[in-house]
Amino acid sequence: MPQITPIKGFINTPVTKKVVIFSTIITILVSIFQIKYLFTLSIDPLILEYNQFWRILTFQLSVINESDYLLTMILWFHFKNLERFYGSQKYLSLILILSIYNGVVTFLIMSLGQLLINFIDYFILTTFKLNGYTYFTTILNSIVPGPIGILSSLYICFGTYIPISYQFKILLSNPFKNNQENHSNSKELLLTDHFQIHILYTLLLFNNGFKSFVPSLIGLFIGKLYTSELLPGSKSWLLPTTLFKIFINPFKILNNIINLIRRRFNGYQSINQIIDDEDQNEESNEREEIVDDMRNNESEIRAETPVRPLASQFLDTFRTRGD
Amino acid sequence: MSNFISSLFASSYQSLSNNSQSSSQSIPGSFQEEPEANERNHFNSQSINGYLGKAFDIVEMIIFKPIIFIIYLFVRITAKLVNTIYFRDHFKRAIANNSSNDPIDKANRFIRVLEDDLPSNATLPDFYLGSYTQALYMATHKAKFLFVYLSNPENESSTSIFNKIIISPKFNSILKDPNVIIWGGDLTNPESYQLANSLNVTKFPFLGLLALTRSTTMSPDGPVKTSPKISLLVKIQGGIKDDVDSDALIENKFVKKMSKYGPELQLIRNELWESFFNQVMLKQQDLNYQKSLEQDRLKKKQKEAEKLMKEYLIYKLDYFKNLNPENIEDKARIGIKLPNGERITQLFPASSPVDDIFTYVQLYTNGYFDKTFENISNAERFEGFEPFFKFKLMSPLPPKVTLNDHLPNHTIIKDLNFIYPNGLLIIENIEDSSA
Numbered sequence: 001m002p003q004i005t006p007i008k009g010f011i012n013t014p015v016t017k018k019v020v021i022f023s024t025i026i027t028i029l030v031s032i033f034q035i036k037y038l039f040t041l042s043i044d045p046l047i048l049e050y051n052q053f054w055r056i057l058t059f060q061l062s063v064i065n066e067s068d069y070l071l072t073m074i075l076w077f078h079f080k081n082l083e084r085f086y087g088s089q090k091y092l093s094l095i096l097i098l099s100i101y102n103g104v105v106t107f108l109i110m111s112l113g114q115l116l117i118n119f120i121d122y123f124i125l126t127t128f129k130l131n132g133y134t135y136f137t138t139i140l141n142s143i144v145p146g147p148i149g150i151l152s153s154l155y156i157c158f159g160t161y162i163p164i165s166y167q168f169k170i171l172l173s174n175p176f177k178n179n180q181e182n183h184s185n186s187k188e189l190l191l192t193d194h195f196q197i198h199i200l201y202t203l204l205l206f207n208n209g210f211k212s213f214v215p216s217l218i219g220l221f222i223g224k225l226y227t228s229e230l231l232p233g234s235k236s237w238l239l240p241t242t243l244f245k246i247f248i249n250p251f252k253i254l255n256n257i258i259n260l261i262r263r264r265f266n267g268y269q270s271i272n273q274i275i276d277d278e279d280q281n282e283e284s285n286e287r288e289e290i291v292d293d294m295r296n297n298e299s300e301i302r303a304e305t306p307v308r309p310l311a312s313q314f315l316d317t318f319r320t321r322g323d
Numbered sequence: 324m325s326n327f328i329s330s331l332f333a334s335s336y337q338s339l340s341n342n343s344q345s346s347s348q349s350i351p352g353s354f355q356e357e358p359e360a361n362e363r364n365h366f367n368s369q370s371i372n373g374y375l376g377k378a379f380d381i382v383e384m385i386i387f388k389p390i391i392f393i394i395y396l397f398v399r400i401t402a403k404l405v406n407t408i409y410f411r412d413h414f415k416r417a418i419a420n421n422s423s424n425d426p427i428d429k430a431n432r433f434i435r436v437l438e439d440d441l442p443s444n445a446t447l448p449d450f451y452l453g454s455y456t457q458a459l460y461m462a463t464h465k466a467k468f469l470f471v472y473l474s475n476p477e478n479e480s481s482t483s484i485f486n487k488i489i490i491s492p493k494f495n496s497i498l499k500d501p502n503v504i505i506w507g508g509d510l511t512n513p514e515s516y517q518l519a520n521s522l523n524v525t526k527f528p529f530l531g532l533l534a535l536t537r538s539t540t541m542s543p544d545g546p547v548k549t550s551p552k553i554s555l556l557v558k559i560q561g562g563i564k565d566d567v568d569s570d571a572l573i574e575n576k577f578v579k580k581m582s583k584y585g586p587e588l589q590l591i592r593n594e595l596w597e598s599f600f601n602q603v604m605l606k607q608q609d610l611n612y613q614k615s616l617e618q619d620r621l622k623k624k625q626k627e628a629e630k631l632m633k634e635y636l637i638y639k640l641d642y643f644k645n646l647n648p649e650n651i652e653d654k655a656r657i658g659i660k661l662p663n664g665e666r667i668t669q670l671f672p673a674s675s676p677v678d679d680i681f682t683y684v685q686l687y688t689n690g691y692f693d694k695t696f697e698n699i700s701n702a703e704r705f706e707g708f709e710p711f712f713k714f715k716l717m718s719p720l721p722p723k724v725t726l727n728d729h730l731p732n733h734t735i736i737k738d739l740n741f742i743y744p745n746g747l748l749i750i751e752n753i754e755d756s757s758a
Binding site for chain 1: 404407408409410413475477478479480510511512513516517519520523524525526527560561562
């Protein structure tokens with residue numbers, strides 16, 4: 001199977017791994033417990049009447065339909081590349097910053113935009129001395145929940161920082177007709193190796209009509225601000241390392257705390273064990289590298305040996321090898 | 324019906340003629356007066372036309388202009404959005420950059436960025452100026468160790484490997500070896516990005532050591548060495564913790580591997596050099612062979628030419644034998660002084676080319692006049708043949724003109740005043756360079 005991304009699986013991309021796991025778990029839990037209503041955000045009844053401002057924080061946590069889930073997962077998976085580019089800690093910090101900016105800006109645009117449209121309507125009606133103004137909800141009233149804004153901003157980062165390896169043209173006209181003339185640009189489709197992400201993102205952009213289009217546009221705008229270094233605090237801020245570690249490996253931290261408490265009650269302990277715990281991380285890193293190399297070698301060997309027919313494969317199984 | 328239409332037209336024509344009559348009553352040369360709107364005929368065709376025009380203007384202002392404006396705005400915004408979403412500007416810029424910038428420029432830019440972060444007391448190793456492909460060529464064809472450093476300033480730990488290893492004195496001392504080169508690249512450069520993918524880098528910054536390696540496999544004919552191929556010997560990826568001793572890390576990772584693979588690499592280098600030397604030798608031999616072949620060919624050609632020359636001389640002999648001085652009306656009397664001091668005088672027709680003089684001298688010095696030959700040749704055989712002579716004919720009087728200069732042009736004797744109507748020429752043998 002051809003590799004989708006340059007990184008195999010989730011090697012050294014703990015943030016993406018955790019994001020994918022958490023999103024999946026949350027989505028499943030949301031479905032099981034029938035609590036989808038907790039993640040929707042709409043201005044008119046929810047904010048205006050019930051004052052549920054906590055929805056600004058929750059609406060990006062989970063998607064509530066399958067196609068959104070699929071698209072966001074594949075995009076997160078592709079954006080592993082960005083995690084490699086930024087480094088895990090910075091990537092997590094970036095996601096957090098983008099989520100905060102997206103949440104706030106989306107909320108502001110939704111509420112203020114709706115207000116503005118209503119005001120314009122009211123203004124027009126009063127200037128023409130017409131009665132009958134009533135408050136109405138607009139396309140900005142509600143948006144689809146899910147990390148669509150964050151993904152849009154990351155998408156801009158992806159397009160800006162990940163270079164294009166190759167490009168190809170799809171001719172939409174007969175190439176053998178009018179060979180001498182230069183083909184006009186409108187009759188060919190110029191695609192790059194990023195085209196799968198472009199397609200996925202376009203699907204996400206229109207997946208819920210205006211409900212996904214509005215947050216996507218805001219996300220794109222914030223992403224543009226970020227890549228042109230206009231977003232305050234985004235370049236230098238890093239999540240504190242302890243929080244990062246908790247996010248990356250919650251069970252390990254839990255284990256450590258339990259061990260610590262147990263140590264308190266068990267009395268003395270040899271020093272080596274403590275040091276071992278510390279070194280474990282690095283060792284696992286090394287092991288990963290070795291596994292990685294082995295995989296490499298395997299794939300190389302597979303690539304170098306010629307294709308054998310089935311019969312010789314069977315025979316080779318029973319042949320004793322020289323080495 | 325047609326009558327009615329014609330009457331309508333007639334009436335309109337009439338009204339027009341009335342108008343023209345009224346205008347003709349005014350002073351000639353004055354501006355034509357605007358037809359006054361008649362109060363009585365308020366709704367004539369002209370006023371209706373005017374009102375319609377105004378109404379259309381208003382409709383255009385209210386409806387069409389805004390629609391066009393909105394469509395224009397919509398199209399512009401959509402285009403901008405499409406450009407943003409599919410990175411068309413970015414992409415075009417990248418293409419333009421790729422075509423205009425050479426790899427050396429890119430390498431220079433990368434080094435310049437690194438130099439900005441350089442502490443004042445540290446020295447930057449000499450990064451290879453060129454593309455990765457060129458560096459790889461050096462590594463494979465000259466069997467060198469190749470360090471690859473990949474980074475980007477956006478990365479969270481972009482400076483850690485740089486500060487800990489790249490600019491450390493120990494690492495610099497490794498790079499002093501002429502058989503070790505280091506190449507660096509920014510990750511936004513497609514080449515470095517592809518390299519990172521092919522090396523399976525999962526964290527940045529990245530420092531790797533590449534070199535030619537080969538393995539020995541046992542076969543029935545004894546141990547066989549596989550052909551050398553480039554491979555990643557050791558890598559450091561991701562940030563390095565602050566408490567790590569960089570010297571120990573360099574020692575453990577790079578120095579160890581280099582000392583392990585160094586001897587084999589030296590062997591490969593020698594083999595490469597030998598094969599290169601052999602190739603040069605082969606080329607040299609080939610060149611020598613070609614040269615001797617060329618010489619042989621030349622000799623053969625010369626022989627053939629000499630043979631032809633001899634035939635030519637024999638062919639010409641008849642002409643000179645039959646040349647009767649009394650029959651010539653316009654003649655040049657030319658005295659020729661041979662190298663042995665002997666002096667001969669011969670009459671030539673003034674219209675014959677200088678070639679004849681040479682031919683005569685050649686015939687005389689060869690002593691052909693005393694012999695008889697069977698003349699088998701005819702004129703067709705010598706068409707396009709340029710006779711060559713191994714001597715010079717010169718005029719002894721200053722300015723010492725050499726007659727050979729006139730040979731290629733086949734100048735007629737009459738045109739040369741130092742031999743016509745009479746003159747003296749001395750023979751000078753040309754040193755045969757080939758002999």
